[in-house]
Amino acid sequence: MAQVTFELVSPERLLVSKPVEMVVLPGSEGLFAVLGGHAPLIATLRPGVIDIHEGGQVADRIFVGGGFAEVTPERCVVLAETATPLKDLDRPTIAETVTRLSAADPAAAMRPIGEDPVPSELDSAPCWRRSTASRSSTDRGGPAAMAKSIFDTLDRKTCFDDEDEYLAAIGKVQKKLLSLQQAYLLQKRRAVIVLEGTDAAGKGGLVRRLTERLDPRFCKVWPIGAPNDIERQQHYLARFWARLPGPGEIAVFDRSWYGRLLVERVEGLAAKADWKRGFREIPEFERQLTDDGVRLIKIYLDIDPDEQKRRFVDRLIDPMKRWKLTARDFEARRFAGAYRKAAAEMIAETSSKRAPWSVIAGDFKWYARVEALKIISAALGDGVDLTPPPLDPVLVGLARSELGVLISPDGSSAGEA
Secondary structure, X not given: OEEEEEEEEEOOEEEEOOOOEEEEEXXXXXXXXXXXXXXXXXXXXXXXXXXEEEOOEEEEEEEOOOOHHHOOOOOOEEEEOOOEOHHHOOHHHHHHHHHHHOOOOHHHHHOOOOOOOOOOOHHHOOOEEEOOOOOOOOOEEEEOOOOOOHHHHOOOOOOOOOHHHHHHHHHHHHHHHHHHHHHHHHOOOEEEEEEEEOOOOOHHHHHHHHHOOOOOOXXXXXXXXXXXXXXXXXXXXXXXXXXXXXXXXXXXXXXXXXXXOOHHHHOOXXXXXXXXXXXXXXXXXXHHHXXXXXXXXXXXXXXXXHHHHHHHHHHHHOOOOHHHOOHHHHHHHOOHHHHHXXXXXXXXXXXXXXXXXXXXXXXXXXXXXXXXXXXXXHHHHOOOOOOOOOOOHHHHHHHHHHHOEXXXXXXXXXXXX
């Protein structure tokens, strides 16, 4: 069997590791024909899941924790028995493939061209669950039922054994984040961190741990609520443009412009034409940011309904947490199914190579915080030089003349002049 690696660079296009691009042709029932350097293959692309079909059954299934764009050649390996060059696929063959994909019977679309009908074995095909939100697809934990969305692929059981283990882990990553903030300040870099997720999923706690050791003068947190009267008269992205970071700054958005595709969509606060346009406007907005040098990191925290219920009750009975809960939270809970569906589509459609989503199960707060901070730290640090700047000779001279102290040129020692 030929080993084929590829990168999924958008929900519509795969890039094979060989010199030839794989063309993805959309069809009904979420089915796609994959034609290219190692084709023909049939793939089903759904939020968080890629199924590769061969011989009327699923030959491989990949779960993606952070949206389609997170799949990379290092993470995703597909075994293919065919190796038909794109030039050898004539137009009638391609047309027949598209016709099959448009058929009412999905099983017909998944049969190799020219083969007699065979019963579909999708329901009994082998599949595997990703064991963590950030682990590669090669680290598969064992058999699981077919996932309905990206949220069904999340590991909701992993946690720390005790508080000491958690504190050691989070302290280590917080120290790294402080070094990164200093590097961003000195190198005049900018970063935007977007936090979205289910109500009570732990966004506030994550913000607190993220900023705990950072210099607040250069790290601004923006808690985003409903727009005010003036903002309602403007384009919905205007208030976010006004809150973007300056050189050396990190901006954290607790909720963000994705409200257009979540609350405004689900609860009917925006016309359908407006929120649908957001699927084009938001990636364009984010591309402008990344093209201008902004490091953009997007985290989505998810908890299951039972855990959300427990946290709601906890907030009601704890006087120090009651301020976190409002009537709006209960209203939003009534739309839980619609929110989850909208969030899955949002993640799939707005992930990009330079601004992918990372989706984390927040059912265990300690674990979720550490995982999120690790993702943020890795993204902020990618390609960033953390070497401390050299000591300014002018300051060395002033220390000697004004303080009577001799400082070594590298700043490693000090003594009396």
